[in-house]
Amino acid sequence: MSATAYEHTSKVEVVIERRNAHLLTRDEETLAKLGYKQEFKRAFTMFETFGLVFSIIGLFPSIASVLVYAIPNGGAVSMVWGWLVASLFLMTIALAMAELASAAPTSGGLYFWAHHYASPKWRNLFAWIVGYANTVGTIASVASIDWGCAVQIMAAATIGSPHLSFSPTTSQTFAVYLAIALSHVVVCCLGTAVLARLQNIYTFLNIALCLAITIVIPAVTPKEYHNTASYALGNFTNLNGWPNDFAFFLSWMSPVWTICSFDSSVHISEEATNAATAVPWSIVLATGVGGILGAAILIVLSFFMGTDMESIVNNPIGQPMATILFNSLGRKATLSLWAIVVIVQYMMGSSMLLASSRQTFAFSRDGALPFSRYLYRMNSFTGTPVNTVWFSGIGAALLGLLSFAGPAAISAIFSISVMGLYIAYSVPIMCRFAFRGSANRFEPGPFYLGRWGLPIAIVAVHFMAFINVIFLFPSTPHPGANDMNYSIVVMGSVLIFSLTWYYFPVYGGVNWFRGPIPTINPQYIGSEEGNSDTRQSDVALEKKVDT
Template structure:
């Protein structure tokens, strides 16, 4: 393909992206520098909705568009806040994991004699969050190119573990297939079945933030295609490589489960590596794991800042006028980035309330997003006769209904499970505080929504149009009715602003 043809094609795609965003009611404010492969490290599920409406607002935008007029503002409000707190909790959980891994490296280097305090770990955590904020304030071109490095290192790390660990593990620590694939050890006092279900938090946390790609869709070229396919690639690679890594660990971990879980390093995987590679080999491997975790944190920060920017663009967050600002030099929402960083640091401070309090951050990053996903998906089907859905470039076709039912049922079931403590007989210190933190945020958001005179119920109208350079407080059905009564916008413009699937 000649250079001229490639250039013409690139310009055509750029015009199509901008026109699609204009149909959703928004002007182009981000630079589109992400390609499909650069989405893989920052994205995980939501496919059809992402293809039909690739906007940074994502879930709450879809919810508002797919819900009836009576409920759309309230549901969009709830989804927006659940998505925002879930995304910020995602930053906190990933970066807290990175801080713990760094402290584990110090423990490995000292042969287990170093045991970090909560204050030391929190200090490292704050440094990681602040560095991620600085990275995500860079220009979109820089952020997009960094994703290539992230993808390559993640794949390389998985392959190294899959190949090197079996080669280095002593024969006495290698497990048989019957043990690796069939053994079940319950270290808690819950019945085996429920203990097994509780263990789902780890893998579901790993592949959560399905909508991360959507939040940076306004920075992607050919977003209607790139976003859903980027999500598919992320899930596909993560699922296959993650399964292979876990199987490798099961075959090479030995049978001292309690010793591994009670490791002085504070990280069971670090103990498995130490048993196989020794100190120096483990430090080499562990350094790459830290790098991979660190990279994931910057990607989550990127997605969360775009979600906050989009929600502020529609006036729903406190200090929205300050958050909805694009830096004139980097063309990135710098204020939103620092807002997310501050929120993540505040959540991380829960460590001083106890181990279970900070563990709630990991559960919130799953349950809060599950609330947002479930409402968005359910709205598509509960009011399917009213919302006039038109699929985008990517569609599940006849499988849509079944997938929606299974998805919502699964997410609601798992959310309830993750509110339970890890032990059946618990106390105030060992209680699971996920429901307290998440419930508190959602309740406060509802109090603000219904607050007399100043609450969102009096002024929040959902996504507002910015494509003409201003932000009228009318949207969807109300905007169409207004034009019928003699408003300045045409009926076609009103319908275009509502969403491409109307």
């Protein structure tokens, strides 16, 4: 390299470093205005912030985990059209959340917004309820992802056994589940920079798997499993006994659980560079890409899965997606592809635990969780909140004990992960518009919907309320004790506990909880003069580089 070229490259690097320094300063100033000091290392780039949300969506492994809800409740129609219709509604949630995330990018996210935008009379209670719903919802999301991963591993064991003879017991599946959950704890205790770089691997592997499925299945599936367009896009198969229209809504568990956890990137706001822009766009882009790629996968499946829906659901393999792949690819090819599915599902759990631990950290920072004084600690070696990683990981492991109460009980984890988060999402979105005047301190960030904000918020909140009601119903119209939907029991217990503790005499949160606790003087703003001087020097340096 010539001396001139080397000097030019060096100057470019200086400009980039100065620009990055501006971003960090701007992020820290924004966080200071919200009342918090910078405690995390900001190591997540915009692509890695997107990668966190996209890896949690997981697409193909996620669809594999919840396909059992779509096939019995409408078959091909619910798989394709249910996904497309629900995806449009899910985008409204993403947009409403993105607007809030851009205005106040902090790890506390949802409960911080609820407190920030509600009236003084209600803000403490709303923040309390949202914080607990969000904490439980994220922990349940970890549990549902890890349980899906355990089931996928056991499905691989069944496929590999002679004549599909292996049938895993609940204890065996739970043991695998426990190992997955604990290994995720170890991974998420790593430093922020390592966790950020992992998202790149997760994202590329996720996209590669989606593309491989859409290419391989049409190419190798035997003709006996090929379906006509009229069947793939118009057949409605109802195996569970609900009226067809209601069954169609029940099938929405598949897209709603898959494209969920919009708040995951919000909880790493204090670890992301240019968070006010990166976080909202990561939510919107991940939701859009997930909706499009997910629709493509499901259309391919509907054309190449055959017509015997009952055999797909009740196959000895015990996993509808694995059964479809087995029919299309055979034993060896299915096991090879399924190994990648398991790896991607495992990565989903790791990313979700990362987001959950940050929500727990933020909530304990404000003293709202039991043992907050122990949870709100940053590990000096890794620079991450190791204690809250263990708290969320152990909480997820304990939720897995529901598996011993039967399939319906463990299915409640999937419902809770959606219901808890939808409660947490709805309240701050409503507060953003419901409380006007001096109590509402909404100041738009770089991502702003303008006049479209209100109608989008109305649609999003009504959709989430509708889904929460739908998910309280059992899978069949006349359930026995083993087929009941236990979501209301588990979620109701959590809400009752949180409200009881809030209003408990003397020791309850109503006596001491005041919402987010500033860890820095909110009046602090970085030196504008210093920033101006630095920006001017950057402009001069860029002119030199250009010439």
